[in-house]
Amino acid sequence: MLDSPALQALDARRSVPALQLGAPGPDPATLQRMLTSAVRVPDHGKRVPYRFLRIAGDARLQLGEFLARRSRERDPTASDAQVEKDRLRFSHAPLIITVIAAPTPSPKVPELEQLMTAGCVCFALLQAAQALGFGAQWLTAWMAFDPAVHAHLGLAEHEQIVGFIHIGTPKTAVPERERPDPAALLQDWVG
Numbered sequence: 001m002l003d004s005p006a007l008q009a010l011d012a013r014r015s016v017p018a019l020q021l022g023a024p025g026p027d028p029a030t031l032q033r034m035l036t037s038a039v040r041v042p043d044h045g046k047r048v049p050y051r052f053l054r055i056a057g058d059a060r061l062q063l064g065e066f067l068a069r070r071s072r073e074r075d076p077t078a079s080d081a082q083v084e085k086d087r088l089r090f091s092h093a094p095l096i097i098t099v100i101a102a103p104t105p106s107p108k109v110p111e112l113e114q115l116m117t118a119g120c121v122c123f124a125l126l127q128a129a130q131a132l133g134f135g136a137q138w139l140t141a142w143m144a145f146d147p148a149v150h151a152h153l154g155l156a157e158h159e160q161i162v163g164f165i166h167i168g169t170p171k172t173a174v175p176e177r178e179r180p181d182p183a184a185l186l187q188d189w190v191g
Contacts (some may be wrong), residue, residue, distance in 0.1 A: 013127055014174050016135030018092050021168030025056070025094030030132060034167075035097075037128040041120035045106060049114035050121050050162070053098035053153060060090040063152075070148055089141070093166035097125060098153065101160045115162065122163040135170035138163045 026034060035052065043049070055063060068087035071078055090096055101118035103111045122138050129136035143149045144161040155161070 009131060010127070013130055014176065015126070015137045016170045016174050018089075018137045018139060018166040020171045020174070021093035021135050021137070021166055022171050023094045023169065025168045026129070026132065026134060031095070031097075034125060034128040034132060037131070038121050038125035041117055041124055043117045044113055045109045047104060047106065047109055047114060047117075049101060049103045050118040051100050051102055051159075053100060055090060055096040055098060055164075056094060060096065063090050064088060066152055067143055067149070070143075070146065070152075073148075074142070074146070086143075089139075089143075090164075090166075093137075093168040095167045097165045097167065098161055099125070099163045099165060100155060101162045102156070103158065115160070118162045122165060125165050125167075129165075129167045134167050135174070136165055136167045138165055140164065 031054075039048075064087040067089060068083050071083050071086040075082075099118055099122045101115050103114035106114075126136045126138055140161070140163060144164065150159070150161070153161075
């Protein structure tokens with residue numbers, strides 16, 4: 001019981017850097033299966049305070065061109081290398097699912113709790129991608145918080161990006177990294 005297949009899958013989860021993700025990505029049916037698992041998250045009040053935006057195909061490159069222009073607008077002294085990095089950010093993985101938090105006012109469910117629900121969706125989507133044999137990475141960077149990017153992607157004023165989930169086939173095996181010791185993180189409250 002302490003070494004169940006479900007726990008083994010959780011213990012094996014790791015991010016595959018977006019630079020190391022390539023084609024093929026999930027087909028539409030596989031993506032829908034991933035999303036079916038991803039939405040099974042704690043959601044106080046059943047508010048569903050999130051939505052998905054798929055970025056695939058040429059749209060990834062079009063977004064990259066916008067990001068390069070926006071990068072230069074934000075920082076006219078940005079190096080050519082930095083602008084090129086922003087241009088290429090979405091060009092590696094064949095699929096990026098943008099998880100958008102869409103909190104709504106509620107006297108019972110604070111906005112922070114709704115944002116955490118959207119964050120749980122990001123994590124569940126990573127797990128679903130790996131369970132189906134894909135690699136994935138949850139990224140943000142400046143573009144997740146930039147109002148011009150939000151407008152370009154069609155976000156409403158109350159919405160925020162909580163993650164760009166890059167999904168594809170790993171080009172290389174990703175080594176395990178050191179993880180924190182949970183025993184060192186656990187404390188007892190004794191009143």
